Amino acid sequence: MSKAGIINLEKVKKGRQTYENFQKITKNPFETNQKLLKKIIKDNKHTTFGKKYNFDNIKTIQDYQKQVPITTYNDYEKYIELMTQENKTNLITVYEVDHYSESSGTTGHPKMVPLSKIDQKTHSKYSKYRYALLEDKIGLNWIDGKSLAIRDATLETLNSGASFGSLSCKLILENKNILTKRNTSPEEALFYGKDTDIQYIHSRFALMDENITTFSCTFHSFFLEILRYIEDNWKLLVEDIKTGTINKSIKLSKNIRKSLETKIKPQPQRAQYLEKCFKKGFDKPIIPCIWPKAEVLYGIGTGTFKIYSDEIRKRYVGKNFTFYLFGLIASEGYLSLPIDVNSDKFALVPDSVFYEFRDLNDNNYSNCLTIDQLEIGKKYEVIITNCSGFYRYNLQDVIEIVDTYNQTPVMEYCYRLNQSIDLFGEKITESIFRDIISIVTKELNWNITDFSVYPEINSNPFHYTFLFEEWNENNVSIEDIKESLERNLKKYSRDYMLERSKSTLGELEIKFLKENTYNNYIKMKQKELVSASQVKPPHILTTDKQKEFFNENLKN
Numbered sequence: 001m002s003k004a005g006i007i008n009l010e011k012v013k014k015g016r017q018t019y020e021n022f023q024k025i026t027k028n029p030f031e032t033n034q035k036l037l038k039k040i041i042k043d044n045k046h047t048t049f050g051k052k053y054n055f056d057n058i059k060t061i062q063d064y065q066k067q068v069p070i071t072t073y074n075d076y077e078k079y080i081e082l083m084t085q086e087n088k089t090n091l092i093t094v095y096e097v098d099h100y101s102e103s104s105g106t107t108g109h110p111k112m113v114p115l116s117k118i119d120q121k122t123h124s125k126y127s128k129y130r131y132a133l134l135e136d137k138i139g140l141n142w143i144d145g146k147s148l149a150i151r152d153a154t155l156e157t158l159n160s161g162a163s164f165g166s167l168s169c170k171l172i173l174e175n176k177n178i179l180t181k182r183n184t185s186p187e188e189a190l191f192y193g194k195d196t197d198i199q200y201i202h203s204r205f206a207l208m209d210e211n212i213t214t215f216s217c218t219f220h221s222f223f224l225e226i227l228r229y230i231e232d233n234w235k236l237l238v239e240d241i242k243t244g245t246i247n248k249s250i251k252l253s254k255n256i257r258k259s260l261e262t263k264i265k266p267q268p269q270r271a272q273y274l275e276k277c278f279k280k281g282f283d284k285p286i287i288p289c290i291w292p293k294a295e296v297l298y299g300i301g302t303g304t305f306k307i308y309s310d311e312i313r314k315r316y317v318g319k320n321f322t323f324y325l326f327g328l329i330a331s332e333g334y335l336s337l338p339i340d341v342n343s344d345k346f347a348l349v350p351d352s353v354f355y356e357f358r359d360l361n362d363n364n365y366s367n368c369l370t371i372d373q374l375e376i377g378k379k380y381e382v383i384i385t386n387c388s389g390f391y392r393y394n395l396q397d398v399i400e401i402v403d404t405y406n407q408t409p410v411m412e413y414c415y416r417l418n419q420s421i422d423l424f425g426e427k428i429t430e431s432i433f434r435d436i437i438s439i440v441t442k443e444l445n446w447n448i449t450d451f452s453v454y455p456e457i458n459s460n461p462f463h464y465t466f467l468f469e470e471w472n473e474n475n476v477s478i479e480d481i482k483e484s485l486e487r488n489l490k491k492y493s494r495d496y497m498l499e500r501s502k503s504t505l506g507e508l509e510i511k512f513l514k515e516n517t518y519n520n521y522i523k524m525k526q527k528e529l530v531s532a533s534q535v536k537p538p539h540i541l542t543t544d545k546q547k548e549f550f551n552e553n554l555k556n
Helices: 003-025 029-043 048-052 061-067 077-086 117-127 129-138 167-174 176-182 198-208 220-243 254-261 268-279 303-317 430-444 478-492 494-501 517-528 544-551
Strands: 097-103 111-116 147-150 163-165 214-219 296-300 322-325 336-338 346-348 354-359 379-385 393-405 408-416 448-456 463-470 509-512
Touching (some): 003 129, 003 176, 029 061, 029 354, 077 097, 097 117, 097 167, 111 117, 117 167, 129 322, 147 198, 163 167, 198 220, 198 268, 214 220, 220 268, 220 296, 220 303, 296 303, 303 322, 303 408, 303 430, 430 448, 430 478, 448 517, 448 544, 463 478, 478 494, 478 509, 517 544
Parallel strands (some): 097 163, 296 322
Antiparallel strands (some): 097 111, 336 346, 346 408, 354 379, 379 393, 393 408, 448 463
């Protein structure tokens, strides 16, 4: 067995323990969840926050809900500033915090979300669950091979000595000694500078290895970006693999280029094989030809990222490929796990955070429900208490309960509460826009890279403006796109239909973006953040800065 196989097998063994424990705690989730809250309250009663809200007098969940208000990030910002700049402790948590996760904020400024060592252990533990689930559902044929892992591991060090960056970077660095043993990408792809063609490095080293069995990414958009890069640049990549060189056009620093050149050699046979695959074209999924042993893709492919997930399956991997879809995993907590492969349904994790839920039909936060009070078919806003200092924290994520797993609620992710367009009460959420765009592209056999939409209020009447970046050649007329969009918007939203019939809302507008607009947006945002892994495609444009960027990248 290869080194990668040995490492993967060890992860499967550890994953089995997590998998078996998850079966136990999901049989009585409320007991586990209530026990967690009691421990958090007891341990943190002498913190500044605990004293402010009289944790010492809290005996029941009802006491907790009466004494502690619903909170947002703004409620903790002053504490976090003292923790990160002056190394103050015992303010919001008694537990040791040595990392702050970078989370994209609604104002454009990244949040610094504290992550205690306790919560890090929880994230690490449940990251291994996937291996046991795969063993249970599809076996272990995938185990003896490397993974194309699209990650970065860029962290900053704060004045307090704690690290700052994405949570995934922190977890990656914990396994730094085995990264290149189980992944195809070299260290230069993880610790890279600004002038580095990271897509080339990932693609080149992955194509060199015929025995890849899995692919891993934070978001499916990252993997699709690599696949499209390969499709557009396969001739250059094949030539470099054949000759054991790096084309001069590839943007790399002298040091990185020199380092990479020591890790490559001519592979004429592999290049010849790849050329045959690519010359067959991309009308049929090509990954089974490039990497015949590849079986599994890990990553977030639901919600905002479903459009990418669908494209990957349709164009590149085919129907029989296994997707392990990550559940609702936030910087603030590890909230859910998939109960099957190829599934967008996730069971809540009872021992990660304490949960409360607001029924969307009830605007009163004083009626928050616990994990045992949820009903199938209803939508809820998620509120959590974690082991890193956040209490009754409003995530603003909406989920729908669709089933139970043992006795634990099973959820589907819906949308973020602040992500919708609501000009005249129609309140069309991002998830509805995603569904509509999916229908339209299928109806018209239309290929797009991505889309955005925003309400145009500087017109009379107001209307919706859609922005599309097309991919490859399309013979779809703007009239057909507009007709399909209008028809499906009216079908999905009665309020939209009524406002259009009254001419309160005007006819929607369609604009086309230049090639690579979304890729360039991601690169721009990456410069503002420590880690690239926090950048998400903006489907609903909410800021003037976003609108300005996309309108500056319109096709003539």
